Amino acid sequence: MHQRIRGDIEARIRSGEWPPGHRVPPEHALMARYGCSRMTVNKALSLLADAGAVVRRRGAGSFVATPHPHIESVALAIPDIAHEVASRGWRYGFRLVARRLRAPRRRDAQELELAGAGRLLALQGLHLADGRPIALEDRLVAVAAVPEAATATFDSEPPGSWLLQRVPWTRAEHRISAASADADAAALLEVEPGTACLVLERGTWRGEQAVTRVRQRFRGDAWDLVARFEPGLR
Amino acid sequence: MHQRIRGDIEARIRSGEWPPGHRVPPEHALMARYGCSRMTVNKALSLLADAGAVVRRRGAGSFVATPHPHIESVALAIPDIAHEVASRGWRYGFRLVARRLRAPRRRDAQELELAGAGRLLALQGLHLADGRPIALEDRLVAVAAVPEAATATFDSEPPGSWLLQRVPWTRAEHRISAASADADAAALLEVEPGTACLVLERGTWRGEQAVTRVRQRFRGDAWDLVARFEPGLR
DNA sequence: CAGTGGTCTAGACCACAGC
DNA sequence: CTGTGGTCTAGACCACTGA
Known part of the structure; x- marks a missing residue:
């Protein structure tokens, strides 16, 4: 209902x-219209408000929202590369270029945050579609947060999916x-x-503990990011 | 509550x-814990589920969600340039470079969709921060959707904010x-x-009517986009 | 089978807006 | 003041899960 x-x-x-800006019928009108209780109407309108499709003002009424994507935000698909490559009908591959276990650079605040008391695993690898390189990945992994990483080989499996399956993370930040x-x-x-x-x-954290930080450079001609914005769309 | x-x-x-993956206490337990009715507990858990923080399975229970940002989406701030420049403490400016009223190119599906039965207003302009250019904007406006645009001068006001104040749009698409x-x-x-x-x-629509399409090229050293992802955060 | 969430009801009290 | 949304209650029926 x-x-x-x-x-x-x-x-x-x-x-x-x-x-x-248009006024949505008040709850009592919708109750009568649909022959249901107020809680039911309220749920429908509250969910629409959560989704940003309407704005509800106590004492005044409910109104169709005016979209404001500029200051607010849009949903941007940050694809898993392997998944995206496969969905375009190509064969996905990963090739490890370099792998080093080392101490953080003392001047680099990001590396120090990541390493904590331990060391860093520095990886470089290529994401391939039908054998052609499409993205170069430079990654740092906090060994303190993911001890198994120190012994894992990443020769063909990309470290991203490996990591995120093992480490329950709670926060991520992206910069494009x-x-x-x-x-x-x-x-x-x-x-x-x-x-x-x-x-x-992309930086990934579990609570306050930084887990990994990655920079992916995509061939400009091979990749782009798409976002849609439709207020209140389910 | x-x-x-x-x-x-x-x-x-x-x-x-x-x-x-951890199990959240069932509704009846939270009722007892907080001394409230089941509807109240249900509302709290349902909102958490909407936000993606928990997953609820009828007959089984509620569980802390496993984040999956790769296939899903992150909230990306698409800033209004003028607003963003001002918030960084610079003086914003806009300089119109070119302005032409013309028919759509017959081979260009995007231009044809935009123009509908009418003509196109083609604008080029520069976004300036303290007088220095930071972005070059190429814009097409559907005159059929915004008749006033044909007579507006855009010598110092950027057409983006002008348009979006006048045309109530319902959908936008972005490509980066x-x-x-x-x-x-x-x-x-x-x-x-x-x-x-x-x-x-960015393309902007009102219902099925395309309103405007813009391409903004940012100096790579002067701009970037940032997105955060924290499941269930309010 | 008992436990769980999904949904709905008919009523209630309150805070707030606008006249 | 009336009309509005925000919230809560105590109960109900149902569909589904997992033992």
């Missing part, structure tokens, strides 16, 4: 019949930017030096 | 006391990629040709 009420209202908003490929990166990615790359950096 | 229950559970999840600046763009952005730029493309 509450899903039916919600669906009806969503449809009216989506079609433009109720533009942003653009950079030109330096000589080393260009050689590994098999592009001209200076080619524009999309850079995705 | 339901907020207090929700908060208590969230705190236990965030602290790691209840790791992913990286590209090298061509000669024209490099000259306008005052960078070396070939410099990596972050490219943000």
Whole structure:
């Protein structure tokens, strides 16, 4: 029942019949309309409000929300590379380029946070689609947070999925930017030096403990990120 | 009351006391614990489930969710440039470079969708921070959707905010990629040709009517996008 | 089978908005 | 003041899970 009420209202908003700012019928009207109790109507409207499709003001009424994606946020798909490659019909592969166990650099605050009292595992690898490189990954793993990582080989399995299956993490941060490929990166990615790359950096924490930090450089011609924003869409 | 229950559970999840997969007490236990009715407990748990912090399985119980940001999505802040520049303490400016009213290119499906039965307003402009260019914007506006645009001058106000104040839109799509600046763009952005730029493309619709489409090229050294992901965070 | 969540009811009290 | 949403209650029936 509450899903039916919600669906009806969503449809009216989506079609433009109720533009942003339009008043939604009050709860008592919907009670009468659908022949149900107020709690049921309230649930439908509250969920719509949570989803950002309507704004409810006590004493005033409920109104279709005015979207504001600029200051707020959009849902951005950060794909798992292996999954994304497979879904495009290519064969996924991972090739380990370098693997080092080392102490953190004392001047680097990020490395110090990550290492804690222990050491760092530094990995570099290539994500391949049908054998062609599409992304270069530089990763640091906190050995203190993931002791098994020190003994794992990552020759063909990407460390990202390996890690996230073993470490229950609670928080992640992403940063997206653009950079030109330096000589080393260009050689590994098999592009001209200076080619524009999309850079995705991600830090992952479990509680206050930093777990891993990764920088993925994507061939600019091979990858992009897509986000949709439709207020209140289920 | 339901907020207090929700908060208590969230705190236990965030602290790691209840790791992913851990069983949350059933509703009847929380009723007794907090001395409230089942509806209240249910509301707290349902909201947590909506937020993705717990997973509820009828007949089985409620469990702390295992985060999965890769296939799902993260909240990405797509900033309003003027707002973002101001918040960094710089002076914002906009300079119109070109303005043309023209018919859509017949081979270009995007332009045809945008124009509908009418014409297109094509704008190019620079976003400035303390007078320095930080982003180059190429925009198409559907005159059919925004008749006033045909007579508006955009010499100093950016068309984005102008448009979104006048047109109640219902859907937006974003695409993020990286590209090298061509000669024209490099000259306008005052960078070396070939410099990596972050490219943000956005389409905006009202119902089925396309309203505007914009491509913003950011100086790679001047801008990036940040996203956080923390399951169930309020 | 007993335990669990999904949903709904008919009523209640309150805080707040706007007249 | 009336109308509005925010919240809570005590009970109910159902569908599903897992032993």
